[in-house]
Amino acid sequence: MSDAPSTAAPSAPPAVVVDGLVIRYGDLTAVDGVTFSAEAGQVTAVLGPNGAGKTSTIEALEGYRRPAGGTVRVLGLDPIADHDELVPAIGVMLQSGGVYPGIRPLEALQLFAAYYDDPLEPAALLRRVGLADRQDTAWRRLSGGEQQRLSLALAVIGRPRVVFLDEPTAGLDVDGRRLVHELVRELATDGVAVLLATHDLAEAEALADHVVIVDHGRVVADGPLAEVLTGTAEEIRFSAATGLDAAALGHRLGAAVAEAAPGEYLVDHAPDPGTIAMLTAWLAEQGASLGDLRAGRQRLEDVFVRLTADAAPPAQSGHDGARRSRRASRARSRRT
Amino acid sequence: MSALVAQTVAELRLNLRNGEQLLLTLGIPVLLLTFFSQVEVLPLPDGVDEPIDFLAPGVLALAVLSTAFTGLAIATGFDRQYGVLKRLGATPLGRPRLLAAKTATVVAIELAQLAVLVPVALLLGWEPSISPLPVLGAVVLATVAFAGVAMLMAGTLPGLVVLAAANGIYVVLLLFGDLVIPLEELPGALRAIAELLPTAAFAEILRAGFGDGEASGRAWLVLGGWAVAAPAVAARTFRWE
Structure with missing residues (x-):
């Protein structure tokens, strides 16, 4: 569906890089130090329960939210500062709406096609998403599923290199879901980086090459789906005073230790009793009290x-x- | 087709498809013009003999109000409510071209209104002596002022509130804007307020431009003030989602 090369060179930088992203709404911290990347030619699912910070993260990448901390890059560009340069290369599907209520599907596709230099052919795309027989129906009279499919078509009509889909199959029936899954797989095969926000584990399993699981604004797991599901990567997270000597602790435990956010530490080691005993002993030596201790798993x-x-x-x-x-x-x- | 042309065509098409919009922009002005020039129930200001000479400029001003204020506010308010503006923000269209398309749409509708209302008024016996520059200047200033207030409302209030408020203000200004009822008929305090609103100032300049009396400096000042202030406030407060 795109002219982008079908295989990214192994050394190519990731299409999407999120590094220590923080997003706040007033006092509420919706995204709290999220870090991950998404590659061209892959479907990356940002998976998490409602309210986990998925939409806020995606919207930072789309340029709608200004990070309170950290950085985001899409194709090496800053979504806000480099907005004009970036938008021709991205496709966006909002969680809902985004289309003139009175516009008809073919008109909407023709309008969006006019925004891009080398768009897909509107009538063919309309057929591809199964809306050819609805071309004279205003958006507001389409069913929820039909609206979702048109939104997806509008997201891909400009032959984007990165596509952001926020809950693309919410409210779709089985056929609609299958169609969206086919289209998403096609995009990835064509070399597009697809970033998908979903709260549906089954959808992530069906589609994603790579999942980033977020909860309460933090990444709790990140990797190929199979690896995340079987749980080979394990870690210990704890909170304590800010500014502890992570290197010294790492030396003691024989594992990498990082202060992921102020006062939040991440130990790259399985949470076995011996390691936890060493950790608490070291904290006692430092006179630091332990806030909370969690094994990532x-x-x-x-x-x-x-x-x-x-x-x-x-x-x-x-x-x-x-x-x-x-x-x-x-x-x-x-x-x- | 260029993005700007495509956007303008789409905006125009959506406008024309909207029945309420057509009623507001053409139906009501034609009705008011025809009815009150034939049924002489409205008071006339001193020195005006024929109702059509007072009504025609007033109704033209009303037409500009209905397009640049009411229609624009309602359409943009719903665009914003339905996430259209947000979604367009992630396309290469860009704000300047979106604003240019909306402006071109308003101008195109105003020209269509002129093309209908002026011949109707002439048929009803209107005999204007036109000073083109003041008329053009007043229409441009009024369009900018009304559009500024429209965007101020559409950019800050929910779609349904914009719908109600824009229609309500339209009716209030129809009654208190010197459009079909002469300002001098209003009680003193009300009249003092009405004189500070852009509609009365606009109607005064239009009437003068069509050969009926002279426009005061105050009228130009009021209209010009709205044309500067309203877009400035709108630009500061507009929220795209």
């Missing part, structure tokens, strides 16, 4: 529980409706 499982709780039927029978039950099961899983 446990938090990941906590996230998975909540992700799958979203997809599963209501855990409790009752008259409150699914939404309430889901919230309840999420709250339960948080306590465990």
Whole structure:
């Protein structure tokens, strides 16, 4: 679907780089030191429960949110400072809306085609997303699924090199979902970097080459999906006073230690009892008190529980409706 | 097709497809012009004998108001509410071309209104002696002033609030803007307020430009002030999402 080369050179820099990203809304910190990268020719899923900071992260890459800290780069460019240079090369699908309520699908595609130098052919793209028979229907009269498919078509019409999709299959039926999955796989095969925000574990499993799992504004796991699911990478996170000598601690533990955010430390070592004993002993020597201690794996499982709780039927029978039950099961899983 | 042309065509097409918009921009002005020139129930200012001589410039001013203020505010308010402006922000269209397309759309609709309303007024017996420069200057200033207030509302309020407020203000200005009811009929305090609004100033300059009386310096000052202040405030407060 794009003229971009089908294989990126091994030495090519990542299409998307997020480094220590922080986004705040007033007092609320929505994204708290997120770091990951996404490669051309791959589907990267940013996976997490609702409110984890996925949309804020994607919107920083699209240039809608100004980071309070850290940096983001898309194709080596700053999405805000280099906005004019970057926009011809990206495609965006918002979580909802983004299209004139009165416009018809073919008109919308023709309009967007006029923004780009070498667009896809609007009528062919309309057929490809299965909306050829809806070309005379105003956007506001399309079904939710049809709106999603048109939004996806508008995101790719300019032959982008990077595509951002925010919950692209929310509200789609089985056929619509399959169509979107096909299109997304095609984009990646054509060498496009696809960044997908989703709260749907099954969608990430079906589509992603690489998943970045976020929770409460932080990355809890990052890697190829299979690796994340089987959990080979393990780590210890703890909070303590800021400015501890991470190098000295690393020397003691025989593992890399980094202060990921002020007062938040990351130890690249499995959380076995011996290592944890050494860690607490070292902290005692420094006179530093331990805030909270987490093994990465446990938090990941906590996230998975909540992700799958979203997809599963209501855990409790009752008259409150699914939404309430889901919230309840999420709250339960948080306590465990 | 260039992005600017495509954007302007799309904006125009969406406008024309909207029935309420057509009613507002053409239906109501033609109705007011025809009805009140034939049914002489409205008071006339001193020195004006024929209702059409007072009504025609007033209704032309109303037409500019309906397009540059009411129509623009409602359309832009909903564009913003539906995330259209946000989405366009991530395309190569860019704000300057979006604003240029919206301006071109407003101008095109105003020309269409002129093309309908002037012949209708002439048929109804209007005999203007036109001073083109003041008329053109007043239409440009009024368009900028109204559009500035429209963007101020559309850029800060939810779509439905914009819809209600823009229609409400349209009706208020229709009554208190010296458009179909002479300003001198209003009670003193109300009249003093109305004289500070851009509609009365605009109508005064238009009437003078069409050979009815003289425009005061105050009218130019009021209209010019709105044309500078409204876009400036709108540019500072406009939120794209």
